Amino acid sequence: MHPFSLVKADSTRAAVEAGxxxxxxxxxxxxxxxxxxxTVERPGRLVDIDGLPLRGITTTPGGGLRIGALVRMAEAAADSRVRVMFPVVSQALELSASAQLRNMATIGGNIMQRTRCTYFRDVSADxxxxxxxxxxxARGGLNRTHAILGTSEHCVATHASDVAVAFAALEARVRLLGPDGERSVPFAGFLLPPGGTPDREQAIGRGELITAVEIPPLPRRLRSGYLKVRDRQSYEFALTSAAVALHLRGGVIRAAKVAAGGVGTVPWKLPAVERELLGERPSERLWARAAERAADGARPLAHNGFKVELLKRTVERQLRVVGGTR
Known part of the structure; x- marks a missing residue:
């Protein structure tokens, strides 16, 4: 580990200035x-923000939810409002990492985490x-766990966060505080696909600090859930995952929010799947038809072609679990 200095921020403004x-x-x-x-990262100066007042979980007007950036993953997963209003979020958190890590890791840090690509973490690799x-x-190497959606010739690494998939499905927003004041960024635009600049991973400016993630008001009662498919049952990253939220009224799907993880360079929203669902009545045939659209645009590599079919099956299974059948 290379030498670095550590300062403790006593206010959000002080943190922003240090950043x-x-x-x-x-x-x-x-x-x-x-x-x-x-030695993948070599920052010369760290700013400890752990003591800042960014820990609350509160409801917002209309039935949304605001989760402070420094709320621990375990705390958010156990919160009764999260569990009742958005089970997909609590389930995604509980399927992440280990209990010990969930007790330490924060919501803001989780969505800012960098890829688990082995080539990224091997400083001798390109x-x-x-x-x-x-x-x-990774493009010409072992790429079984890599992305099939949102890739470019410059990068095929997946984003590792589970809860980010739930936030993407629910169309959350990220609240930021920076030198120029506060702003809110749609989650879909916060995490950036690689394109030609894979080293730029978030739409965040110099000195900007995540203060909260906000889930907007969504129709009630909203059914939701998260499914994670992996090589082993615990402490493993997703090969594929599906975050699904459905609102049914009168036996018809009035709102559908679906995203996938483990297959994209960022949490991957599935608008084609959502369109297939809207206005339809739950059925086995509907789930299968909608899930067929989950891998639209996929570009598999030498070793991860299996993810195309696995993604479709994962989405279909979770649609069935959340939506039921008649």
């Missing part, structure tokens, strides 16, 4: 410390995220 001067924010540290130990212009070793 503007080049400091890297750290709270739970469950990702950044690992990357520093592996990686455009780590060293722009060096190439992408």
């Amino acid at each position: 503007r001067r080049g400091g890297r924010f750290i709270a739970g540290g469950t990702t950044l410390v690992d990357l520093m130990r592996e 990686c455009n995220k780590r060293r722009p212009g060096s190439g992408c070793a």
Whole structure:
């Protein structure tokens, strides 16, 4: 690990100023410390934000939910409002990492985590995220766990967060505080697909601090849930996952929110699946037809072609679990 300095921010404004001067924010540290130990990240200055007042979970007008950036993953998963209003979020959190990590890791840190691509974490390998212009070793290497959606010639790494998939499905927004004040970014535009700049992973400016994630008001009663498919039952990243939220009224699907994880360079919203569902009545035939659209645009690599069919089956299964059949 390379030498670094550590300062403790006593206010959000002080944190923003320290970030503007080049400091890297750290709270739970469950990702950044690992990357520093592996010399993937070499920040010269860390800004400890763990004591800032960004921990609350509150309801918003109309029935939405605001989760502070420093709320621990375990705390958010156990919160009664999260569990009742948006089970997909609590389930995604509970299927993440280990109990020990969930007790330390924060919501803001989780959505900012970097890829688990082995080539990114191997400093001897070519990686455009780590060293722009060096190439992408995963494209011609072992790529079984890599992305099939949202890829580019420069990067095929997946985003590792489970709860980010739930936030993407629910069309959440990320609240930011920066040198120029506060702003709100749609979750779909916060995490960036690689394109030609895979080293730029979030739509966040220098010194900007995540203060909260806000889930908008959605129709009640909303049924939702998260399914994660992986090589082993615990402490493993998704091969595929599906976050599904449905609102049924009069036996008809009036609102549908669906996203997938483990298959995209960012949490992947599935608008084609959503369109197939709207205005329809739940049935086995509907779930199968809608799920066929889940892999639209997929570009599998040498070793991950199985993800195309696995994604469709994962989405179909979770549609059946959340929506039921008649």
